[in-house]
Amino acid sequence: xxxxxxxxxxxxxxxxxxxxxxxxxxxxxxxxxxxxxxxxxxxxxxxxxxxxxxxxxxxxxxxxxxxxxxxxxxxxxxxxxxxxxxxxxxxxxxxxxxxxxxxxxxxxxxxxxxxxxxxxxxxxxxxxxxxxxxxxxxxx
Numbered sequence: 001x002x003x004x005x006x007x008x009x010x011x012x013x014x015x016x017x018x019x020x021x022x023x024x025x026x027x028x029x030x031x032x033x034x035x036x037x038x039x040x041x042x043x044x045x046x047x048x049x050x051x052x053x054x055x056x057x058x059x060x061x062x063x064x065x066x067x068x069x070x071x072x073x074x075x076x077x078x079x080x081x082x083x084x085x086x087x088x089x090x091x092x093x094x095x096x097x098x099x100x101x102x103x104x105x106x107x108x109x110x111x112x113x114x115x116x117x118x119x120x121x122x123x124x125x126x127x128x129x130x131x132x133x134x135x136x137x138x139x140x
Contacts, residue, residue: 015040015121016065016092024063024133028090031060035067035075040121058082058089065092073101076134080105083136095132110135 021042024030033046034053042063047053054074062082066075072093079089095113096102112133117126 016042017118017120020092020118021063024090028061028063028088028135030063030090032058032062034058034062034064034079034089054078058085058087060087062087062089064089068094073099076101076105079134080108080136083109083138086138087136089136091134091136093132093134094127095130105136106132106134108136108139110137 025042030043031045033041033043034056036042036046037048041048042065047056054071058078059082062079064075064079066072076091076093079091083089091109093106112135114131114133117129118131119126
């Protein structure tokens with residue numbers, strides 16, 4: 001993937017930086033990557049586009065770095081709902097605090113804003129947007 005593509009709207013897939021994931025994995029011990037490809041899966045167990053992760057059951061400690069396009073709201077809603085069924089879902093998301101999906105779901109999770117901007121997929125340049133980690137667990 002070239003950097004011109006990264007700064008365009010031609011892709012909504014942003015591969016998680018491995019060192020960033022490793023730090024979170026040390027804390028959360030992920031069992032399932034709910035939104036991956038064969039090339040970028042972060043867990044031994046994962047769902048690809050063909051598996052249609054939105055229609056799967058998410059259980060255990062889940063990692064989610066969803067496509068950042070129009071369907072992101074559906075992924076965030078699924079993460080929140082899966083947590084209410086007992087999963088822990090840790091999400092890497094663009095910090096789009098002005099969106100409906102952010103207010104409807106992310107505000108119900110534990111939000112940590114990332115200082116600076118991540119370099120996705122081994123890119124030379126940082127992402128053109130800020131990021132946040134949102135952790136969803138069951139609300140009592």
